[in-house]
Amino acid sequence: MLTKEELTHAISFGKKMLWIFGLFNCKHLEKHFAYDYARIFIVALGIPCPILILMNVILSESGFAEFLEQGMFILGSSWIAIEIIAQIVMLNRITELEDLVESNYHCFNPQNQVQLEFIRAKNTKLVDISKVIWCCLYSFTIIFVVSPLVIDQSLTIPMWMPFEDQEFPAYVYESVYLLILGVIYPHLHNTFLGPILVATAQFQILKDNLLHATDRSEAEDAFTQEIRIQNRLKNCIRHHNELLRFTSKIQAMVAPIFLVNISFTILGICCSVLQIIMATGNTDLIMLVSYLGIFIFQMYLTCWVGNDLITESSNITEACYMSEWYTCSMSTKKMFIVIMTNTQNPIALQSVIFPVSYVTFVMILRSSYSYYTVFSQAYEN
Numbered sequence: 130m131l132t133k134e135e136l137t138h139a140i141s142f143g144k145k146m147l148w149i150f151g152l153f154n155c156k157h158l159e160k161h162f163a164y165d166y167a168r169i170f171i172v173a174l175g176i177p178c179p180i181l182i183l184m185n186v187i188l189s190e191s192g193f194a195e196f197l198e199q200g201m202f203i204l205g206s207s208w209i210a211i212e213i214i215a216q217i218v219m220l221n222r223i224t225e226l227e228d229l230v231e232s233n234y235h236c237f238n239p240q241n242q243v244q245l246e247f248i249r250a251k252n253t254k255l256v257d258i259s260k261v262i263w264c265c266l267y268s269f270t271i272i273f274v275v276s277p278l279v280i281d282q283s284l285t286i287p288m289w290m291p292f293e294d295q296e297f298p299a300y301v302y303e304s305v306y307l308l309i310l311g312v313i314y315p316h317l318h319n320t321f322l323g324p325i326l327v328a329t330a331q332f333q334i335l336k337d338n339l340l341h342a343t344d345r346s347e348a349e350d351a352f353t354q355e356i357r358i359q360n361r362l363k364n365c366i367r368h369h370n371e372l373l374r375f376t377s378k379i380q381a382m383v384a385p386i387f388l389v390n391i392s393f394t395i396l397g398i399c400c401s402v403l404q405i406i407m408a409t410g411n412t413d414l415i416m417l418v419s420y421l422g423i424f425i426f427q428m429y430l431t432c433w434v435g436n437d438l439i440t441e442s443s444n445i446t447e448a449c450y451m452s453e454w455y456t457c458s459m460s461t462k463k464m465f466i467v468i469m470t471n472t473q474n475p476i477a478l479q480s481v482i483f484p485v486s487y488v489t490f491v492m493i494l495r496s497s498y499s500y501y502t503v504f505s506q507a508y509e510n
């Protein structure tokens with residue numbers, strides 16, 4: 130058995146870090162004395178970055194190559210700014226997901242060691258995802274911050290600054306920006322991935338419950354056994370209904386975010402590949418490859434988690450069929466039919482237009498290549 134806090138761990142994973150920076154609070158974690166100031170600091174740090182880069186593009190009248198380079202960074206910094214805003218706007222919906230799981234504690238709680246491992250495996254996966262994203266971000270950050278000190282070559286992203294000497298203030302601002310937002314970005318991203326992993330684990334638990342719904346005890350008579358099986362199936366129906374409520378709340382929360390993520394990833398990959406081809410120095414090349422890797426990897430993780438949910442939710446009907454339903458009474462068989470009818474369609478989260486799955490990830494790569502060919506021809510001309 131898990132506590133309510135352990136059961137909702139993946140939903141609010143990293144909440145203490147977000148709480149420190151004023152981006153998360155709930156009934157279990159109330160606002161600290163500097164909560165509002167911390168939020169203002171993060172917003173003031175994250176939101177201006179794409180605006181300052183865009184102002185530099187407009188004022189400097191950059192060529193096509195410079196426009197592509199700065200456009201790539203505008204996309205990346207805009208995406209971080211959007212996730213910060215989404216975290217603030219969606220905070221109530223995140224707490225609603227926690228409340229839904231806690232209010233249905235007995236329904237969602239694992240009943241045996243196997244089901245407990247489903248929950249722990251998803252929690253471990255979320256931690257591993259965070260570690261990989263941190264490694265990618267800090268590899269990029271270290272290259273950016275250290276390069277002027279080691280090889281006397283600045284990688285400062287051109288941006289407008291209200292100073293005569295613009296490069297040093299930009300370097301300081303961008304270094305602080307990367308160091309601080311590099312800490313919280315994995316948690317911002319996992320705010321949307323965590324609930325999906327929780328739903329996936331719950332579908333695994335539901336599948337296990339259905340597989341063993343017809344387990345019988347020799348110490349009980351046939352009538353008592355049949356009543357017990359029907360009660361288990363009623364619990365499974367209740368569990369599935371709550372899972373549908375849970376996933377519908379996730380859908381409402383993540384759909385617009387994922388659509389923007391897909392659009393930015395397509396353009397970001399395209400701009401990054403063009404910049405890699407045009408790169409002249411090894412340091413520029415390493416930084417651009419790191420940037421491209423972050424774009425592709427964070428999108429792959431999103432599609433991987435979404436595809437996992439589709440796979441597990443599509444196994445529910447199979448679990449009914451694999452149980453010993455044929456040994457049950459007619460009324461119990463009808464309950465199995467009802468469950469199989471209601472679970473025929475797998476749960477697929479939609480990014481307004483596209484499902485979050487491997488198919489969408491392949492579509493993103495193909496679309497990126499299509500835009501790349503268009504931009505490369507425009508550059509050659």
